[in-house]
Amino acid sequence: MLFLSRCCLAGLIFVIALSTSRGADRPAKPTHILQPVMLEVQPTQPNGNPWDTGIGAFARPDPQVTMMRNDPKLLQVATDMLIDVMEQRMKDLGRPVPPRFREVFARGAMTSLRCGKSLEALQNPELTAIRGKFASDTTVASDSLLTKLVDGGMKVAVDDNILIFVNDTDLAAHDLMGQTELKITKDLLAKGEVELKFNSVDSLRLKLLPIAD
Structure with a gap:
């Protein structure tokens, strides 16, 4: 009887441990939408060349913001x-x-x-x-250095790590204008917005909008 009781106790501990482990693997329930709202990029590549091969305004990039959960x-x-x-x-x-x-x-x-x-x-x-x-994209902005961003929101929770890419989209090859990583923290959610600057991106503004219950 004592042996059976110990087996039952060991089995219960194993089940609890397994449940805890599975719970740890589950992502936290999203509480906010991370929404890109405004983008400003540099007018030329780091080497001074235009982003595109057109003339005038058509030499400007066609930027798109992609957010990717680091999963x-x-x-x-x-x-x-x-x-x-x-x-x-x-x-x-x-x-x-x-x-x-x-x-x-x-x-x-x-x-x-x-x-x-x-x-x-x-x-x-x-x-x-x-x-x-695990990824979302804004609408491509044509021939633009400063643009209001459309779409591309992503559900996030505290401790999420979000990879952010800004690409100059072309017919085939897409130039990477910049990339960075954003850690979602309680302070960031409380603030409700963030502005980032990285590589050829002068400013990327994002809002954190609470998800309605």
């Missing part, structure tokens, strides 16, 4: 799916898949995942849906 598990799922999509596309075109294709492409996967325009070009609903679980 390694979802990022890995999206990376694997992206590689599958690219590999299948090569096969459909009758091209041989190079040796170590998956290993090499995995190292550059973030270049595609960080920019919504890159994913749109692939036209893969499943990949778009997976990425949508």
Whole structure:
């Protein structure tokens, strides 16, 4: 009887520990919307060249802000799916898949995942849906150095780490204008707004809007 009682107690402790572990893995319930509202970028690249190859206003960038929750598990799922999509596309075109294709492409996967325009070009609903679980994009602003941002809000909670990318979207290659990481803290939520400056981004203003119960 004593042996059974000890087994039951050990089993109960294991269940409690397992439940606690699973609870720790769950993300905190979102309390706010992190919303980009205004963006100002530098008129030229760091080397002095224009962002685009047009003349006058058409030499200005077409910026888009992407926010991405720093979630390694979802990022890995999206990376694997992206590689599958690219590999299948090569096969459909009758091209041989190079040796170590998956290993090499995995190292550059973030270049595609960080920019919504890159994913749109692939036209893969499943990949778009997976990425949508941890990333969001504003509408692209055409030929603009200072723009009011539209869309692209993301639900956040305390202790979330949000990767922020600003891309100059083009027909194919998308220049990275800047990237940074924002830690969501209680003080930041209480303040309700933040202004960031990084790389070729002179100002990125974001608001933190409470989610209605």
